[in-house]
Amino acid sequence: MTTVITGGSRGIGAATARRLVRDGHRVVISYRQAADEARALEKELGVLAVQADTANEDDVARLFDAAGDDITGVVNNAGITSPSGPLAQLRTEDLRRVVDVNVVGALLVAREAARRMTRGAIVNVSSGAATLGSPGEYVHYAATKAAVDAMTIGLGKELAPRGIRVNCVQPGTIRTEIHQLSGQPDRPDKVAGRVPMGRPGEAEEIANAIAWLLSEEASYATGAILRVTGGT
């Protein structure tokens, strides 16, 4: 039972790696640049870490090659937000990079999974932004995550006859480094007042939802989009 987690070196991906190792998965994580964090996780958890840019198809193929031929789980998690700001102020190259990682990358990973898996489950990591739209900050990012939702619905149907389930988690605002990268390190605490549950989420709370969707307990769930947003 091997599970591949893209963007597994920190944040939601790393929390998911910890949870899945506890659940008995053999875990392979990918990372783009954070080699030190990835090596530390290899040591801590006994996972295999592979450097791979998910927006690059050769890298994605190499990641799956490294994972071997008994892949039963894929967590399509790697994603970026930055830069943030009103759409009118964003540069074309930044928009293209967010689309490249969040849409093209997610499709390349899902395609590789569809080619290689013979059973099991894929969980895509979208965002609550997909239906909220994130005006003033992340309209471009929200659009890419809506694409991830659409891919989940379509691929869920496409792979159901082959016994592969495809589901999606939409996290709300979660305390991870993604907010540092987009220049808003205090965003999780700032948005807390707008969250019905009154606080940002923790990466482990998303990892738990991902673990459930991967597990046999979710055996009749496919094409599902699970919001884990504290009620937002």
Ligand code: NAD
């Ligand atoms: P993070 O920045 O802490 O971690 C992102 C991970 O993705 C890192 O391991 C990074 O190396 C990797 N990554 C980024 N670009 C990559 C690429 N091109 N190829 C390979 N790996 C790449 O972020 P996080 O908060 O843990 O985010 C994980 C996922 O959750 C993302 O898809 C993000 O959009 C989504 N999400 C996060 C939040 C939040 O508030 N943190 C909310 C909604 C959705």
